[in-house]
Amino acid sequence: MSSLSQMSARSNKPAPGGSRQAGVGLIEILVAILVLSIGLLGMAALQTKALSTNNSAMASSVATIASYSILGAMRADKANALTGSYNTTVTANACPTSRASLADAQKSDWCSQLKQNLGAASTTSGTINCSNTGTCTITIQYDDSRAGTQGQVGLNNQKVITSAML
Secondary structure (H helix, E strand, C coil), X not given: CCHHHHHHHHCCCCCCCCCCCCCHHHHHXXXXXXXXXXXXXXXXXXXXXXXXXHHHHHHHHHHHHHHHHHHHHHHHCHHHHHCCCCCEEEECCECCCXXXXXXXXXXXXXXXXXXXXXXXXXXXXXXXXXCCCCEEEEEXXXXXXXXXXXXXXXXXXXXXXXXXXX
């Protein structure tokens, strides 16, 4: 080894014609971690939004099933449904307790179903309106704040309206 290259090796200076980079690898790692962190935060936000939207869709499906449930009960008791025995509005936080007739028992059970599946809030309600010709409209209103729309006026209360013939 020549004396010049020995001296360069001892003083930690690059030999003539060679180059040495120091610290660039650490900066690259820090930038990669920053980019990865931002990506993971974005994925977490996306997952949260997907979960809340999925819960909202489930509530809409439950409301639809509840409307078909009371329609099925009214079809089984068609004579009373045509005379208006089922026409009512129930609120989930104050379900009727009367079970004097089949219609009263069905309305009480339906209200309990709404309360259990859509929440006991005062905004959860169900309205049944049947004409004497057998055309019925079932309206279910519920709080859909699980959709992530808190604070956005008018978006929390959702309605499912089902019209059918008995």
